[in-house]
């Protein structure tokens with residue numbers, strides 16, 4: 001499987017040319033979650049999502065992943081509860097995946113890699129005015145991570161998969177409205193939570209991560225469509241959008257808490 005050792009090349013990323021300076025660097029993401037080192041916190045309530053499907057705006061290919069973006073001008077689509085002190089607004093969701101089914105997720109669980117990982121990105125609208133401001137602040141974002149594994153077809157995801165060819169190229173954007181992002185969450189409420197960072201530049205240490213314990217199932221043909229997207233824009237030499245995940249980062253002196261025993 002893809003090498004999961006933490007190495008000092010962690011900041012040399014194949015896609016972001018050369019060394020990138022990492023702010024602080026004491027709480028970087030992703031990490032390997034070691035189940036036996038995680039600490040059960042009985043007061044960690046289930047995470048509560050209230051997503052209004054009408055807040056869905058469009059899908060766009062930003063040259064690193066495809067983002068499904070939401071209208072975050074109101075509190076219509078929010079996450080609350082769990083480790084969060086107040087509600088956070090849904091801004092976008094996107095995925096990370098591999099060139100094949102052997103790897104692709106950013107986080108790992110006891111060094112187990114999944115073929116893909118979904119990130120639902122929310123920002124702290126009680127403390128900051130915009131998403132752009134929040135990504136620079138210590139408790140600015142809450143990202144729900146969901147592992148994907150190969151199994152039966154995910155029917156609700158298919159609506160999104162069918163549109164992906166229209167955002168094949170970098171910078172392509174297409175209308176996409178009425179999508180209920182909560183259909184991408186597993187039915188099991190158990191999760192791990194820890195303090196970390198964005199996994200793409202600016203890599204700011206602004207994220208409360210909420211990693212769901214159970215994966216959702218998608219079939220191989222759905223992931224194959226993800227891999228048909230391009231990192232490159234029209235007219236450029238075509239490069240398939242695959243392996244858009246960041247290598248594992250050192251856990252330093254962090255503790256991962258679990259909402260379950």
Ligand SMILES: Cc1ccn(O)c(=O)c1
Nearest residue numbers: 119121135143198199200
């Ligand atoms: C805001 C943001 C941007 C990229 N990624 O991967 C994330 O998980 C969150």
Ligand SMILES: [Zn+2]
Nearest residue numbers: 094096119199
């Ligand atoms: Zn992500």
